[in-house]
Amino acid sequence: GQQVMQIPQYQHVQEGEDFTTYCNSSTTLSNIQWYKQRPGGHPVFLIQLVKSGEVKKQKRLTFQFGEAKKNSSLHITATQTTDVGTYFCAGSRLTGGGNKLTFGTGTQLKVEL
Amino acid sequence: GAVVSQHPSRVICKSGTSVKIECRSLDFQATTMFWYRQFPKQSLMLMATSNEGSKATYEQGVEKDKFLINHASLTLSTLTVTSAHPEDSSFYICSAPDRADIGSPLHFGNGTRLTVT
Numbered sequence: 001g002q003q004v005m006q007i008p009q010y011q012h013v014q015e016g017e018d019f020t021t022y023c024n025s026s027t028t029l030s031n032i033q034w035y036k037q038r039p040g041g042h043p044v045f046l047i048q049l050v051k052s053g054e055v056k057k058q059k060r061l062t063f064q065f066g067e068a069k070k071n072s073s074l075h076i077t078a079t080q081t082t083d084v085g086t087y088f089c090a091g092s093r094l095t096g097g098g099n100k101l102t103f104g105t106g107t108q109l110k111v112e113l
Numbered sequence: 114g115a116v117v118s119q120h121p122s123r124v125i126c127k128s129g130t131s132v133k134i135e136c137r138s139l140d141f142q143a144t145t146m147f148w149y150r151q152f153p154k155q156s157l158m159l160m161a162t163s164n165e166g167s168k169a170t171y172e173q174g175v176e177k178d179k180f181l182i183n184h185a186s187l188t189l190s191t192l193t194v195t196s197a198h199p200e201d202s203s204f205y206i207c208s209a210p211d212r213a214d215i216g217s218p219l220h221f222g223n224g225t226r227l228t229v230t
Contacts, residue, residue, distance in 0.1 A: 031216040045220070106155075
């Protein structure tokens with residue numbers, strides 16, 4: 001079945017440092033979504049990328065969808081303590097997946113002062 | 114924005130009993146709802162897709178008779194964990210897209226932490 005892996009699994013940074021998480025799918029995706037889950041909370045939708053090579057920015061967050069639509073990345077510039085949480089990518093398969101999302105393994109980010 | 118309400122947030126039950134979890138879309142209609150299970154510090158694993166007016170679609174390895182899903186209306190889906198055992202203890206979370214097109218963003222409930230003693 002479809003697998004979506006993320007690296008790293010954990011990342012500790014000092015406040016102000018940059019952070020990147022990478023997402024790789026075993027199958028070609030129709031789109032990729034990113035979610036953030038705060039400790040003890042539920043996943044919250046951040047953004048969706050649809051086009052090959054697409055890049056989107058949200059303030060300090062930059063999201064990229066690979067040319068082959070099998071990988072994606074999330075980069076946070078100058079992290080803040082409010083960025084703490086687990087970041088999940090989630091993808092819909094190009095064919096046969098319907099509206100079903102497969103979530104990545106997640107990257108847990110900790111930001112220290 | 115679209116809101117999904119999930120109840121209860123926490124439940125402790127004895128082994129052998131059944132637990133019902135409700136998931137409601139408050140300001141939109143959800144023909145489809147997804148039920149996930151999440152173990153501590155792990156990803157969300159899709160258990161089943163709940164379809165209004167038809168049977169749920171279960172993922173491979175998920176017992177249909179163990180996890181009963183009912184999508185009674187366009188705003189309500191329920192997951193019943195039957196004859197619960199300690200290994201069923203987990204965080205269960207529902208979600209729904211507010212649009213029907215493929216790849217629509219999901220709106221998640223707050224989740225239910227189930228502890229079976």
